[in-house]
Amino acid sequence: MLHIFDPKTQTDRDLGTPPPIESGHTVTLTIDGQSVEVPEGTSVLRAAAIAGIQIPKLCATDNLDAFGSCRLCAVEIEGRRGLPASCTTPVAEGMSVITQNERVAKLRRNVMELYISDHPLDCLTCSANGDCELQDMAGAVGLREVRYGYEGENHLDAEKDTSNPYFTFDASKCIVCSRCVRACEEVQGTFALTIDGRGFDSTVAAGQDEDFMDSECVSCGACVQACPTATLMENSVIEQGQPEHSVVTTCAYCGVGCSFKAEMKGNTVVRMVPFKDGHANHGHSCVKGRFAFGYATHPDRLTAPMIRNHIDEPWREVSWEEAIQFAAERIKAIQAKYGKDSVGGITSSRCTNEEAYLVQKLVRTAFGNNNTDTCARVCHSPTGYGLKQTLGESAGTQTFDSVMKADCIVVIGANPTDAHPVFGSQLRRRLRQGAKLIVADPRYIDLMKTPHGGEALHLSLRPGTNVALINALAHVIITEGLEDRMFIAMRCDSGEYAAWNAFIREERHSPEATEAITGVPADKVREAARMYAEAGNGAIYYGLGVTEHSQGSTMVMGIANLALATGNIGREGVGVNPLRGQNNVQGSCDMGSFPHELPGYQHVSQDGPRKAFEDAWGVTIDNEPGLRIPNMFDAAIDGSFKGLYVQGEDIAQSDPNTQHVEQALGSLECLIVQDLFLNETAKYAHVLLPGSSFLEKDGTFTNAERRINRVRKVMPPLAGKEDWQITQDLANALGYRMDYNHPEEIMNEIASLTPSFHSVTYQKLDELGSIQWPCNEEHPNGSPIMHEVDFPIGKGKFVLTDYVPTTERTNRRFPLLLTTGRILSQYNVGAQTRRTDNQHWHGQDWLELHPHDAEERGINDGDWVGLTSRAGNTVLQAKISTRMQPGVVYTTFHHPVSGANVITTDNSDWATNCPEYKVTAVQCEKVAQPSAWQERHRKQHRKQWSLLPKNAPAELVE
Amino acid sequence: MSSKHSEQLVKMINQIAANTPVQGGGPDAAAEAVAAHVRRFWAKPMRADIRAYLQDGGAGLTELAVEAIKRL
The missing domain is CATH 3.40.50.740 (Rossmann fold)
Structure with a gap:
C-alpha cells in the first residue's frame, strides 16, 4: 500500500521574500486592519503572507532576494506617497498597509495587461496549465481584456532552446521577471544566466547568448523551479502533463541527502522537485537528484530472480x-x-x-x-576510525547549515561542487558573503573560482603528502602561539596534549622542512595556518582525498588535532566535516x-x-x-x-x-x-x-x-x-x-x-521532518551540533601523527602519479547515471594531464593514451588540462570499460584497509588500441550479456 | 596459506607498526599498541596466519611487528 505524505506546512508555502537576518526585535504593523507582529526587516509582502493575506506577485519568491521589478505586489501604505512594491518595502512600527482597494487593483490589472499583451494565449495547450503563476495572477487581479491587442511588436515567435535533455527554454513565454537569473546566482551560485539587451529587447540568455548545453549551466534545475510560467519547463511535464499527487522522499545519490517531492501520476514519477522544507537542501537540487531518476524504470532493470550453477x-x-x-x-x-x-x-x-x-x-x-562489511570500507572507513579515536564518535560534527557561520572554510581532498553539489552551492553562498577559502588538493577545483567569492588560497600538494601538510599547519599554529589555550585546557586531555605539543613543535614538521615533501611553498602554509586559526570560526570539510590514502586514518586524526588545537569544535560555524560519498x-x-x-x-x-x-x-x-x-x-x-x-x-x-x-x-x-x-x-x-x-x-x-x-x-x-x-x-x-x-x-x-x-521513531521523523543522531533520552529531538559540552570519551584526544610516506612511489618506469575522482553528472560506478541523459555531459572517462607531461610524450587532446601502473594497464582518451600540477594525472571511474581500477593498487590505509585510490605511480604513452584487459572486459561483457534469458533487456549499456 | 596471502599480511602488520601512534612508554608500549590494534580489527584466522608465519621464520617482518605478533 502506498502512503501519501505531502505535508502542507507553513514552510512549503511561498511567502514571497526570504526571512530577514535575525535581529531579535519584532515590529507590529497593521495590514488590512489586522495587527501583525513580525521580525524586524521582514518585507510587507512576507508579513502579509504570514498573516494569511496573499498579495499578487510575479518576480518575488521566498528563496530569492526581493527584486521589485514586476510591480504586481504594489500596496498602499498610509502616509506614504505612491504605491510601493511590498516585496522591497520593509515593515515599520505602526505602519498601516492596505493590500486591496480600487487604486491598487487598477494598477495590478494594468501591469498584467502589459504582460499578457506579449504572451501567447495558448493556456489550454500550455505545459504549465494548472501550474502557472502568470495564469493565477491574471485570475487574481481580474484581468478581462487586453486593450493593446496582440498585433504589435512582440516575442511570440522566439525560438525554443531544446539543447538540455531535461528541460526546454521557451523564450516566447518569458516575462523577464529574472527569477531564473537570480536563482542561478543566489541559489546555485553558477551565474550562467543573464538578462541580455535592454528595455523591450531584454531576454534571458545562457552564457554568452549560447544554448543552455553550451553554456556554464550545470542543469541543477533551480531556474526551472523558479520560473513562474512555462518558459523553463521539465520535458517530462511537457510530455506527460501535470502530476496529480506527490510524496516527500530522500534522494538516493550523494551524501547530502536532499529531500524531494516525487511528483506522480499514478505510479509514474513525472518529476522530482526539491522539497523546500528539506533540512539538508532547503529546496535546492543538482542534475542527478533533480533529473537523473530515469534509471529506475530503465529497460536494463533486472525484474526476475535468476540462478545458475x-x-x-x-x-x-x-x-x-x-x-x-x-x-x-x-x-x-x-x-x-x-x-x-x-x-x-x-x-x-x-x-x-x-x-x-x-x-x-x-x-x-x-x-x-562477523564477516560483514560495507562499501564505506573503500571510502570513509578512516573517518570512522580517526574521529572515534580523537573525538569519540565516528561522525561529522556539524549541520550543513553551520557553514553559513564559518569565517574560514578549509576544503581538503574534496570537490563539493561536483561530488556534493547542493552543499557546494551553500558553501559558495557563504564564500560570496566573504568567508575565506583554503583548498588543499593536488587539483584545481571549481570552488576556487567561485564567482564573487572572497579570498582563496590553493595549497596544491603532491598526492600522498596530506599528513606532512596537516602537521605543518599545526606546527605553525603551535609555534606562533595561535592555539586556543582555554579550549585545550577545558576540553582536551592535558597529558596527550603536552605530548602532541612537543611532537608538533619539532622542526621536521615546519613548513620549511616539509616543503620538499608536499611541494607547497612554506609561506603559503604559514598564511593558511594563520587564516584558519585567526578566522574566528574555522570549519574543515574533507572528502576521499583525505581518506583514500595509506595514511587516511592518520590524516583524519591530524584534521581533528587541528580543530581541537584551535578550539574549532562544539559550536556553529566550525567543526570537522567528512563529506560522505554515497547517500x-x-x-x-x-x-x-x-x-x-x-x-x-x-x-x-x-x-x-x-x-x-x-x-x-x-x-x-x-x-x-x-x-x-x-x-x-x-x-x-x-x-x-x-x-x-x-x-x-x-x-x-x-x-x-x-x-x-x-x-x-x-x-x-x-x-x-x-x-x-x-x-x-x-x-x-x-x-x-x-x-x-x-x-x-x-x-x-x-x-x-x-x-x-x-x-x-x-x-x-x-x-x-x-x-x-x-x-x-x-x-x-x-x-x-x-x-x-x-x-x-x-x-x-x-x-x-x-x-x-534510542528515541528515533518513524512518527518522530514525520513530525520533525528529519533527525540528526544522537537522538536519545539526553537529546530527544536529535543533535545538530556535536561535542558542545563534552566528548563521548570525556576529553578530546590529541594523537601523534607521524608522516610515513606511501610505498607507492614514482620511479623512472612509472614517473607520474595518478589520482582519481568524480564528476558532477555521474555517480560512483555510474550504474544509475549512465542509464540516464546525464550521459550527455560525461559519456566517457578522460585522462586529464598537464600540458607539460603531454608535450613530453607527444600526446594531444583527444589522443588515446595507454596508462600503466604496477597493477595493470588500460587505455583512456586524453584531455590536456592545467587543473593538474605537472607530474600528476587524473581520471574518473564512472565507466566500467575505462578500467580506472585496473590501474589502482592493493595498497591501503594502515588502520582500516581503505584502498589508496588517490596515489598510483603510472606511465602514459600514446597508443592505437585498447588494453588487453579492456579487450577481455568487452568479450566478457558480451558473453555475460548473452547468458541472460531471451526476455532480458536487449539494449547493451557498456 | 599462499605466499601472496602471507605477503599481504606482512605488508599490513608492518604498516600498522610504522603508523600506530604511541605516546611514550618505550618499545613495550609500542608493541602492545600494535598488538591491540590487530586484536581489535583483524579476524581470528588472519591473526593465526601471521602467528604461524612468524613461527616459520617471519621473513620481512619489522622488529616492532615481530614483538607485536608475539603478544597476540
Whole structure:
C-alpha cells in the first residue's frame, strides 16, 4: 500500500521574500486592519503572507532576494506617497498597509495587461496549465481584456532552446521577471544566466547568448523551479502533463541527502522537485537528484530472480522461492564443507538503514560470523576510525547549515561542487558573503573560482603528502602561539596534549622542512595556518582525498588535532566535516556493517552491548572481528572464503586492483548479487536477486550530517520485493526466523539496541521532518551540533601523527602519479547515471594531464593514451588540462570499460584497509588500441550479456 | 596459506607498526599498541596466519611487528 505524505506546512508555502537576518526585535504593523507582529526587516509582502493575506506577485519568491521589478505586489501604505512594491518595502512600527482597494487593483490589472499583451494565449495547450503563476495572477487581479491587442511588436515567435535533455527554454513565454537569473546566482551560485539587451529587447540568455548545453549551466534545475510560467519547463511535464499527487522522499545519490517531492501520476514519477522544507537542501537540487531518476524504470532493470550453477552457464529465470532456496542451500553446503567462517556479506551504502541493518544481522545470525562489511570500507572507513579515536564518535560534527557561520572554510581532498553539489552551492553562498577559502588538493577545483567569492588560497600538494601538510599547519599554529589555550585546557586531555605539543613543535614538521615533501611553498602554509586559526570560526570539510590514502586514518586524526588545537569544535560555524560519498555511507556504518562493530559502533568484543544483541536476536555472536572486504578477497584467493552475499555494491568496478578482485570473485562457489542491474560483480554471480530502487521502498537514509531522512515508497517494486524483504526471505531460508512486516519495525529494533538511536521513531521523523543522531533520552529531538559540552570519551584526544610516506612511489618506469575522482553528472560506478541523459555531459572517462607531461610524450587532446601502473594497464582518451600540477594525472571511474581500477593498487590505509585510490605511480604513452584487459572486459561483457534469458533487456549499456 | 596471502599480511602488520601512534612508554608500549590494534580489527584466522608465519621464520617482518605478533 502506498502512503501519501505531502505535508502542507507553513514552510512549503511561498511567502514571497526570504526571512530577514535575525535581529531579535519584532515590529507590529497593521495590514488590512489586522495587527501583525513580525521580525524586524521582514518585507510587507512576507508579513502579509504570514498573516494569511496573499498579495499578487510575479518576480518575488521566498528563496530569492526581493527584486521589485514586476510591480504586481504594489500596496498602499498610509502616509506614504505612491504605491510601493511590498516585496522591497520593509515593515515599520505602526505602519498601516492596505493590500486591496480600487487604486491598487487598477494598477495590478494594468501591469498584467502589459504582460499578457506579449504572451501567447495558448493556456489550454500550455505545459504549465494548472501550474502557472502568470495564469493565477491574471485570475487574481481580474484581468478581462487586453486593450493593446496582440498585433504589435512582440516575442511570440522566439525560438525554443531544446539543447538540455531535461528541460526546454521557451523564450516566447518569458516575462523577464529574472527569477531564473537570480536563482542561478543566489541559489546555485553558477551565474550562467543573464538578462541580455535592454528595455523591450531584454531576454534571458545562457552564457554568452549560447544554448543552455553550451553554456556554464550545470542543469541543477533551480531556474526551472523558479520560473513562474512555462518558459523553463521539465520535458517530462511537457510530455506527460501535470502530476496529480506527490510524496516527500530522500534522494538516493550523494551524501547530502536532499529531500524531494516525487511528483506522480499514478505510479509514474513525472518529476522530482526539491522539497523546500528539506533540512539538508532547503529546496535546492543538482542534475542527478533533480533529473537523473530515469534509471529506475530503465529497460536494463533486472525484474526476475535468476540462478545458475556456474558463471559460464546461461542464467535461468526462476521464482523468488526457488532462487532464495537455491542461494540458501549453496551457502549451507559451503559452510558444512569449509566451516561457518567461509561465507560473508556486504551491506550497501545505497540501500536504507533498515536494509543494511538486516544484512549484517543476517550475517551475524544466519551465517553465524562477523564477516560483514560495507562499501564505506573503500571510502570513509578512516573517518570512522580517526574521529572515534580523537573525538569519540565516528561522525561529522556539524549541520550543513553551520557553514553559513564559518569565517574560514578549509576544503581538503574534496570537490563539493561536483561530488556534493547542493552543499557546494551553500558553501559558495557563504564564500560570496566573504568567508575565506583554503583548498588543499593536488587539483584545481571549481570552488576556487567561485564567482564573487572572497579570498582563496590553493595549497596544491603532491598526492600522498596530506599528513606532512596537516602537521605543518599545526606546527605553525603551535609555534606562533595561535592555539586556543582555554579550549585545550577545558576540553582536551592535558597529558596527550603536552605530548602532541612537543611532537608538533619539532622542526621536521615546519613548513620549511616539509616543503620538499608536499611541494607547497612554506609561506603559503604559514598564511593558511594563520587564516584558519585567526578566522574566528574555522570549519574543515574533507572528502576521499583525505581518506583514500595509506595514511587516511592518520590524516583524519591530524584534521581533528587541528580543530581541537584551535578550539574549532562544539559550536556553529566550525567543526570537522567528512563529506560522505554515497547517500547512506554514514547510515551503513551506523548500522553495524563493519566486521568489528555492532550497530552504533559497539565493538563485538564488548560483552555488554553484545549480550543485548544476543538476547534480542536469540543467538550467540562471535566476539572476534570478522573479515573486511579486502581480507575477504585475499581469503577467497587463498581458498578459505567461498560464499558472498552482496547487497547493492559493484565491488568488481569500484574496488581497487580489478584483476585481483576478479580473481577473488572467480574463486567463489556461491556469489549472491542483489542489485538493480547486471553490474560488473553480477557477471561472477550464481544467484541474481533483483533489487528495488529508492522509489520502490520505505526506510531511512542518514546523510553526511548524521541526518536521518525518511525514504518513502512512491511505486511498487518492479520485481515484487523491497530489498529488506529479500534479505528477510534469505534469512528464513537459512533457518533464522525474521518476520518484519514493515521497515518501521526494523527501525524500532535498531532504536532499542543502539544508544544513539534510542528515541528515533518513524512518527518522530514525520513530525520533525528529519533527525540528526544522537537522538536519545539526553537529546530527544536529535543533535545538530556535536561535542558542545563534552566528548563521548570525556576529553578530546590529541594523537601523534607521524608522516610515513606511501610505498607507492614514482620511479623512472612509472614517473607520474595518478589520482582519481568524480564528476558532477555521474555517480560512483555510474550504474544509475549512465542509464540516464546525464550521459550527455560525461559519456566517457578522460585522462586529464598537464600540458607539460603531454608535450613530453607527444600526446594531444583527444589522443588515446595507454596508462600503466604496477597493477595493470588500460587505455583512456586524453584531455590536456592545467587543473593538474605537472607530474600528476587524473581520471574518473564512472565507466566500467575505462578500467580506472585496473590501474589502482592493493595498497591501503594502515588502520582500516581503505584502498589508496588517490596515489598510483603510472606511465602514459600514446597508443592505437585498447588494453588487453579492456579487450577481455568487452568479450566478457558480451558473453555475460548473452547468458541472460531471451526476455532480458536487449539494449547493451557498456 | 599462499605466499601472496602471507605477503599481504606482512605488508599490513608492518604498516600498522610504522603508523600506530604511541605516546611514550618505550618499545613495550609500542608493541602492545600494535598488538591491540590487530586484536581489535583483524579476524581470528588472519591473526593465526601471521602467528604461524612468524613461527616459520617471519621473513620481512619489522622488529616492532615481530614483538607485536608475539603478544597476540
